[in-house]
Amino acid sequence: MRVLVVGSGGREHALCWALAASPIVDGVLCAPGNDGIARDAECVPVAADDHEGILALCRERGVDLVVVGPEQPLVAGLVDRLQEAGIRAFGPTAAAARLEGSKAFTKEFCRRFGIPTASARIFRAEEQDAALAWLREHGAPVVVKADGLAAGKGVVVAQTLAEAEEAVREAFAGRFGEAGRTLVIEEYLEGEEASLFAVCDGETVQEIGTAQDHKRAFDGDRGPNTGGMGAYSPTPALDGATAQAAMERIVLPAVRGMKELGTPYRGILYAGLMLTAEGPKLLEFNVRFGDPEAQVILPRLMSDFGEIALAAAEGGLRHLKVRFSDEHALCVVLASRGYPGSCVKGTEIRGLGRLAGMEGVLVFHAGTKHEDGRWLAVGGRVLNVVGLGRDLVEAYDRAYAAVKLIDWPEGFWRSDIGHRAIRRLAAADRSTSEGRGA
Ligand code: AMP
Ligand code: GLY
Numbered sequence: 001m002r003v004l005v006v007g008s009g010g011r012e013h014a015l016c017w018a019l020a021a022s023p024i025v026d027g028v029l030c031a032p033g034n035d036g037i038a039r040d041a042e043c044v045p046v047a048a049d050d051h052e053g054i055l056a057l058c059r060e061r062g063v064d065l066v067v068v069g070p071e072q073p074l075v076a077g078l079v080d081r082l083q084e085a086g087i088r089a090f091g092p093t094a095a096a097a098r099l100e101g102s103k104a105f106t107k108e109f110c111r112r113f114g115i116p117t118a119s120a121r122i123f124r125a126e127e128q129d130a131a132l133a134w135l136r137e138h139g140a141p142v143v144v145k146a147d148g149l150a151a152g153k154g155v156v157v158a159q160t161l162a163e164a165e166e167a168v169r170e171a172f173a174g175r176f177g178e179a180g181r182t183l184v185i186e187e188y189l190e191g192e193e194a195s196l197f198a199v200c201d202g203e204t205v206q207e208i209g210t211a212q213d214h215k216r217a218f219d220g221d222r223g224p225n226t227g228g229m230g231a232y233s234p235t236p237a238l239d240g241a242t243a244q245a246a247m248e249r250i251v252l253p254a255v256r257g258m259k260e261l262g263t264p265y266r267g268i269l270y271a272g273l274m275l276t277a278e279g280p281k282l283l284e285f286n287v288r289f290g291d292p293e294a295q296v297i298l299p300r301l302m303s304d305f306g307e308i309a310l311a312a313a314e315g316g317l318r319h320l321k322v323r324f325s326d327e328h329a330l331c332v333v334l335a336s337r338g339y340p341g342s343c344v345k346g347t348e349i350r351g352l353g354r355l356a357g358m359e360g361v362l363v364f365h366a367g368t369k370h371e372d373g374r375w376l377a378v379g380g381r382v383l384n385v386v387g388l389g390r391d392l393v394e395a396y397d398r399a400y401a402a403v404k405l406i407d408w409p410e411g412f413w414r415s416d417i418g419h420r421a422i423r424r425l426a427a428a429d430r431s432t433s434e435g436r437g438a
Helices: 010-020 051-061 071-075 078-084 103-113 125-138 161-172 240-260 293-300 305-314 392-404 419-437
Strands: 002-007 027-032 065-068 088-090 120-124 142-146 155-158 182-187 192-201 205-213 216-218 222-225 230-233 266-276 279-286 328-336 347-349 361-365 368-371 374-377 381-389
Touching: 002 010, 002 051, 010 027, 010 293, 010 305, 010 361, 010 381, 027 051, 051 078, 065 078, 065 305, 071 078, 078 088, 088 305, 103 120, 103 182, 103 240, 103 279, 120 125, 125 161, 125 182, 142 161, 155 161, 161 182, 192 240, 192 293, 192 305, 205 240, 205 293, 230 293, 230 392, 240 266, 240 279, 266 305, 293 328, 293 361, 293 381, 328 392, 361 392, 381 392, 392 419
Parallel strands: 002 027, 002 065, 065 088
Antiparallel strands: 120 182, 142 155, 142 182, 192 205, 192 266, 205 230, 216 222, 230 328, 266 279, 328 381, 347 374, 361 381, 368 374
16 A cells, blocks of 8 residues: 655654554655655655645555645645545545634534533624623633634633733734634633544544643743643553543544534544543544654554554444553654744754664654755754653653754753653652552
C-alpha cells in the first residue's frame, strides 16, 4: 500500500515514521513534509491546503491511503474531496470535523447526546449586549471561546469580569475574523487536564493512548501559550478506570451521536479533558492527533499503525485490537528563540548526529532544513526529542540526556516536561515507603 501523509510538522514526522515501519506499507509520501521527514518518506512540495494538488498527486503516484495530520484541511473538506474521487482517507469529513471546527456545534452536540462538559451560553456578534449582560450576571472566573479555528489562540480563561468583557469585545470586533463571530461563554472548570486519544471507523472506537502536554512556553507553566512545548504518555492522571469512564461517557456517545446525525466519525478523536471532582468533563474535541502528543503516542503503539489507519478508513476496526506497550514516552520540543512570537530563521543546529543510535531516543523534525551538510532551523517549533523508558523518569532522563548533546544557542526548550507527573509519582513513592516504615 502506498500512503500519503499531509502536513509538515513533528506530528507528521511521527506519522511517516510509524507508517514506514508498517509491513503493509511499501511507500510513504509526505506533502509537503520537511528535510527531517525526508529520512522516512519522500517529500513532495504540495501544500496541505492545496486540495487539488493533493488529489493530483494521489492520482499521479497511485496513492492508496491519505493520512491527514493537521485540522485545517480536515475542517476545509479535504477528506470529502478525496472520497468523492474514490481515494481512501484517514480523517473525518468536513461535517464530522465540526467537532473541532465549531465549538458552538460541539456544545449543542454534547447537550443533545448527554456528554459531560462545562455549561455554556452561545452568543453571536449581533448579541454583544446580551453577552456582556450575561457576563455581569454570571461573574468571573469564566471562559470565553471563539467558535471556529483560531490556531489555539481563541480561548480566554478570564479571572476577572473586565478580562472577560474585553475578550468578548475584541472577538466581536473581529480579532479572530469569522472564527470569533460566534462565541461560547462557559463555566470555569477546576481540575487537572489530560488528553485521551481514540481511533474510530464511524462505528467502532478504540483507545489509542493517553497523554498530557505543556502548552506554556517556559518552565513552571509560565509565559505565553504555544502549540505545545512537550508531552508525555501515558499520563498517570488518566489511570485505567478514569480513561474507561471517559471512553464510556464522552468518546462512545460522541461516536454514536455522529453516526446518528448521519456524519459518521472516522480518524483520530482527541478528547481534551478536565478531571473534575465530578469526573472527567470535555474541554474540547480535536479531530486529529495532537502535536506533540502524536510523538509520544505512536512510539508506544504495538499494533501496526498502517493496519489501524486502513481499517479506520475502510470500516474494519472491529477486526483489530489496538495495543500499546507499558513503556513511557516523553517529548521535549526545541523551538527557535522568540516562539510563539516572531523568531529568527536560518540558525544552525549542531550535534544532531550524536543522537543517532542512542538507546530509547527518537528525533522528529518539525521546522528544519538541510543545506550544505548543515541542519538549519526554519520554524517556530523545530525539533522533537523523545525519550522512551520503563517509567516516566527513565523516559525523562533519556530525552534530556539527548537534548544536552544538541548545540543550538538560538534555540530554547523547557527543562521540566513531565514535572507534575514525576512529582506525583515521587509523592506516591514516599507515602508507600512511609507506610512500610510505620
Ligand atoms: P480548548 O481549546 O477549548 O481546550 O481550551 C484551551 C485551554 O483553555 C484548555 O486546555 C484549558 O487549559 C483552558 N480551558 C478551556 N475551557 C476551560 C474551562 N471550561 N475551564 C477551565 N479552563 C478551560
Ligand atoms: N498539543 C495540542 C494540540 O495539538 O492541539
